Amino acid sequence: MKSWISWRGHRWLGFPARLYLGWVFLIACVHKILHPGSFAVDVATYQFLPLSTVNLFALTVPWMELGAGALLVLGIRVRAAALVVSGLMVSFMIALAWALHLGLDMSCGCFASQAAAENDPISWHTLGRDAGWLLLGLYVLFFDHHPIGLETLKRRQDRCVT
Amino acid sequence: MEPKATELSGVHPGCQPRLKEDSAHDQPDHRDEVTGPNVTELSGTQPACEPVSKGNSAREQPDRCEHVAGPKPTEPRGIRVERQPNGRAAHVPRSGGSFGIVVRDGAILVAVTLILGLASNALRPNDKIAWIQQEEYEILVPCPEPTGEVTAMAPDDPALKDSASLVIDARSPKEFGSWHVPKALDIEFDWLGPPIDEEVKRVAKQVAASQSHRVIVYGDGDDPDSGREWARLLSGGGIKNVFYVTGGGPALKQRLKEVSVP
Numbered sequence: 001m002k003s004w005i006s007w008r009g010h011r012w013l014g015f016p017a018r019l020y021l022g023w024v025f026l027i028a029c030v031h032k033i034l035h036p037g038s039f040a041v042d043v044a045t046y047q048f049l050p051l052s053t054v055n056l057f058a059l060t061v062p063w064m065e066l067g068a069g070a071l072l073v074l075g076i077r078v079r080a081a082a083l084v085v086s087g088l089m090v091s092f093m094i095a096l097a098w099a100l101h102l103g104l105d106m107s108c109g110c111f112a113s114q115a116a117a118e119n120d121p122i123s124w125h126t127l128g129r130d131a132g133w134l135l136l137g138l139y140v141l142f143f144d145h146h147p148i149g150l151e152t153l154k155r156r157q158d159r160c161v162t
Numbered sequence: 163m164e165p166k167a168t169e170l171s172g173v174h175p176g177c178q179p180r181l182k183e184d185s186a187h188d189q190p191d192h193r194d195e196v197t198g199p200n201v202t203e204l205s206g207t208q209p210a211c212e213p214v215s216k217g218n219s220a221r222e223q224p225d226r227c228e229h230v231a232g233p234k235p236t237e238p239r240g241i242r243v244e245r246q247p248n249g250r251a252a253h254v255p256r257s258g259g260s261f262g263i264v265v266r267d268g269a270i271l272v273a274v275t276l277i278l279g280l281a282s283n284a285l286r287p288n289d290k291i292a293w294i295q296q297e298e299y300e301i302l303v304p305c306p307e308p309t310g311e312v313t314a315m316a317p318d319d320p321a322l323k324d325s326a327s328l329v330i331d332a333r334s335p336k337e338f339g340s341w342h343v344p345k346a347l348d349i350e351f352d353w354l355g356p357p358i359d360e361e362v363k364r365v366a367k368q369v370a371a372s373q374s375h376r377v378i379v380y381g382d383g384d385d386p387d388s389g390r391e392w393a394r395l396l397s398g399g400g401i402k403n404v405f406y407v408t409g410g411g412p413a414l415k416q417r418l419k420e421v422s423v424p
Contacts, residue, residue, distance in 0.1 A: 036283060053294075059279040
């Protein structure tokens, strides 16, 4: 098991996983950052968070997606970014499961507002998609110990200089 | 003997490792030989390792290694040594270090993005929102209502004239007044109305009282068809043998010649 965890091939498997996951989060954050009011309504539609926390969630989560997505793509503090991404995915999945349990006929609001995504209703398929992204995040978190990216590149250059 | 650079296979291409200046030229650098576990931390917590000779001569080759107090290693934090399959050692940069460091970095990321989010909202010229919402958002989410399976029926189906069929007109009272199937009940389907549990129960009682074998619903024939939606709700409410007429009222009016304005 230890040799499997320390297998150096993980960096080559983790690299496309990171790029894909980072791309997904970068795409997802754009609308939410540009239109926080719409995203706040989307969050409220889930009827999951208390009203007092809806706006704070809507204001901060898109920037977390932006930061974590950028770090994943660039290869900086990859495992920390994967930890944040995994945490976000868990929270999204709980909210989704809650909405599905209530039987709410609504759109996900993951990449666009409710109004712009009428043809993207939440379903167990949506939950499965999020579970896939969560698995990717956990893979990067626990296995990609030697990520390909700027941080590793800079570390090598620093060691060469010294 | 010339100093021999230790091979760092595959780890630092084009980068030569630095040799210990204070070691004897004929003494190998034991810091590159991992004698214990596979991975040795060089983060300043391990005591230095010095070769110990068997004999008195300092030029004899050492055969073991003891940990003694000494200066801390000069490798930067976050570097570890891994034993390679060929027995050589490799200096490997650690990404994020232990899980505690990962959690710490994650917390920093969250804190920074939290500040960024709040600051960006404060700097918005127009559409900034309050940190804490005071009034409830106006959310329009259709109430979930149980629906069941229904069967389509052609407008010229003889079952429409069968006395064992209970026919329901789901159109508006105005449309019902202008034209309807004989003996049809006027029970309008309200798209935006409240939950219709009571209405379904009322229809169920009528079905039971009429001793009908089937319920046939026709609506406006649009897309979506109010007749089909009504039929699905009735079926979801526990009524069996519910049908809807394909094309709704307009199709029926064209097909059934005996229909007349009351």
